[in-house]
Amino acid sequence: MSSQNTQNYSEDTIRTLDWKEHIRRRPGMYIGKLGDGTFADDGIYVLLKEVMDNSIDEFMMGNGKKIEVTVQEGRVTVRDYGRGIPLGKVIDVASKMNTGAKYDSKAFKKSVGLNGVGIKAVNALSTDFTVQAYREGETKRVEFSRGEVVTDHDMDTSGEKNGTYIAFTPDAEIFENYRFRDEYIETLLRNYTYLNKGLSIVYNGKVFQSKNGLLDLLNENMDGEGLYPIIHLEGEDLEIAVTHGNQYGEEYYTFVNGQHTTQGGTHLVAFREAYVKTIRDYYNKNFDVSDIRTGIIAAVSIKVEEPVFESQTKTKLGSKDVGPNGPSVRNFILDFVTEHLDNFLHKNTESAEILYKKILESEKERKAISGIKKLARERAKKVSLHNKKLRDCRVHYTDIKNDLNGNSAIFITEGDSASGSITKARNVNSQAVFSLKGKPLNSFGLTRKVVYENEEFNLLQAALDIEDGLDTLRYNHVIIATDADVDGMHIRLLLLTFFLQFFPELVKNGHLYILQTPLFRVRNKKKTFYCYSDEEKLSAMKKCGPKPEITRFKGLGEISPDEFKHFIGKDIRLEQVRLKKDVPIKDLLEFYMGKNTPDRQNFIIDNLVVEEDLVTQESNN
Known part of the structure; x- marks a missing residue:
């Protein structure tokens, strides 16, 4: 190093950021990605979750059965009826890193909260943040802005019930043009109630509660009824609900200490293994793994001491142990499932018989397509070496360390001109492009065999790497990018049919999107819109x-x-493909992709009139 460089690199150049400055400069380290509320994992929902987690911890400790949440014009308030933050520690809890009760494992043995980090992140990333504690007839209120104390009120008397009130407004400089969406908030709050029977959450006047835990979760999220009544198994630190449906793929909802682990982890791996082992042992047959699990719909919730997650946002469990001296997560789940599921099947022979028939049907279909499957895999392998359809990106969803924010995306486009424009404009690190020849095959009513027979579908499946489930999904956002005309709409429907028919879990887990592109460009010499x-x-x-x-x-x-x-880029407009809970996929596909009934024709005509009108208006201008 030259003397000039040595002089430049002195004590004066070393700088330590204070806690709020560090959070504001590196928010991704604390809340994952930022976003504007378009996606369920955007930062504004993580802020709400961090506040909620502390209230949930109070409920889990037996304090307070109701939490009130309001979101109005971008401002969030949460009021719980737990013990309330100790009045002398209100400022510390909201603004001093590594301050929290969760370090004392006796007070919070299996907590949800962020060990004294989460609420500080909310404070630092909000233009205004208010925390007020109520304890035994006294109250303490402190107001902050971007982590700085604005008003520190003296302790006062209060007639309010014990508990904590927190209000915050996310900083619009950090979360640009953000908007809270009710459907994401309601899903988050519903999950809290499924995992905490007896808890009542009131959201903008709407009440959420659950009497039957994960049984309610499956009933409210399943596409129609299961093939047999849901098997509901409960233990002290483990709860499982499972059934099968007439669908392809595997569908799981997993939780650790109340945290929705959308990317699974060691507990999901252990459950899948334990389920297969128990089924094989019960029927005394060495069934293929895929035959046992095809069509499975399950929810798993486990409580773990000091869980280890693979990222700050806790979407994937990395823990191997249940407690400091307890069994491994794998053995804990294996023992529980082996005992309780086996007992259930022995006592409920009718359900066991239905499950047996389902496994045999899956086996029959798998064997019928095994030959063509092998050929298709070989073809896909050859093509992957020089796949002209796929222009891949560098970072993938499976590469957790490099894709912490879940930015990886693949655009499914039609025609060379569209795919060419997107390919030249994309971010080569995180955005891939898959080009379709023309209109895909209508796969409605067809079996999985068509995925291997149809070269285009097979290559798309290979590009996404979802043949054996979502564990290997290479892109967080699967984006359908078609023209906004009649042909484009038809291609969009055909692709939706393909995914809903064969990979419904891709849609249910929120990975499928429609790219919104502008219909018009309006400009003068100075401005372009x-x-x-x-x-x-x-x-x-x-x-x-x-x-x-x-x-x-x-x-x-x-x-x-x-x-x-x-x-x-950063202003991308995506519409997430979501399924209404009261409309079964089969009925939806029958309506859109089945035979041309008068109802369907009228619906499509009515919904394309707007587009045709726009074209007519433009040609008249």
């Missing part, structure tokens, strides 16, 4: 003044790569 609706176009025309230049984009191929980068 990209408009996604007629209303946005009219607004842009007013902003541009007299005689703006208006371009109607009829297809993705018309949008240049330079422009496309605006639509697939």
Whole structure:
């Protein structure tokens, strides 16, 4: 190192960030990604979860049966009726790192909260943050802004019940253009009630509670009824609900200490192994693993002392042990499932018989397509070496260390021009492109055999790497990018049919999206606006003044790569494909992709009129 460099690198250049500055500069370390509320794992929902976790811990310790949550105009309030933060520690708990009761494992043996980090992150990332504790007729309130104390109120008397009140407004400088979505918040709160029987959560006046735990979770999330009544097994630190449906794939909901582990982990691996072993032993047959688990729908909740997660946002459990001196997670779950599931099957022979028939049907179908499956795999392997359809990215969802924020995405496009524009404009680190030849096959009513017979479907399956389930899914966001015309809509429906028919868990786990692209470009010499609706176009025309230049984009191929980068970067507009709980997938597909009934024709015509009107209006202008 030269003397000049040595002089530049002195004590003065070393700087220690204080806690709030560090959180604001490196928010991803504490809450995963930022986002604007478009996705269920965006930062604003993590902020709510961190506050909720502390209230849930109080309930788990036997304090307070109700939590009140409101979200209005971007401001969140949470009021619980637990013991309340000790009044002398209100400032410390909200603004001093590594302060919390969770370090004393006697007070919080199997807690959800972030060991004294979570609430500080919420404080630092909010323009205003208020915490008020109520204890035994006294109260203490402190108000912050971006982690700095604004008002420290003196202790006062209070007629309120014991508990804690927290209110915060996420900082719009960090969470740009954010918006809370009710459906994501309601799913989060419902999960809390499934895992905490007897807890009542009131959200904007709507009450959520559960009497039957994971049994309720499966009943409310399943596509129709199970093939046999849900098997519900409960122990002190482990609860399991399981059944099978007439669907492909495997569907799991897993939790650790109340945390929804969307990427599974050691507890899910252990359950899948334990389930297969118990079924094989019960029927005394060495069934293939896939035959046993195809169509399975299960929920698993385990409580672990000092769990180890693979990331700060706790979406995947890495723990091997249940407690400091307890059995491994694997052995704990294996012993529990082996005993309780075996007992259940012996006592419920009718359910055992239905399950047996389901396994035999899966075996029959698997053997019928084994030959073509082998050929298809060999073909996919050869193609993968020079796959012109797939332009891959560098970082994948399976690479947790490099994809902590879940940014990896694949665009499924139609035609060379559209895929060419996206390929040139994409982020090569995290965005891949898969190009379709034309309209895919309508797979409605067909068996899994078509996935291997149809080269395009087989290559798409291979690109996503989901043949054996979502454990190996290579992209967090699977994005359908088609033109906003009649043909584009049809291709979109055909792809939705393919995923819902053969990989419903991809949709149910929130990985499938539709790319929204602008219909118009409105500009003058100084400003350019990209408009996604007629209303946005009219607004842009007013902003541009007299005689703006208006371009109607009829297809993705018309949008240049330079422009496309605006639509697939930080301002990307994605619509998540979500299923309504009261509409079975089979009925949905029958309606859209079945025979042309008058109802279906009328529905499609009514919903395409708007698009045709836009085209007509534009040609008349």
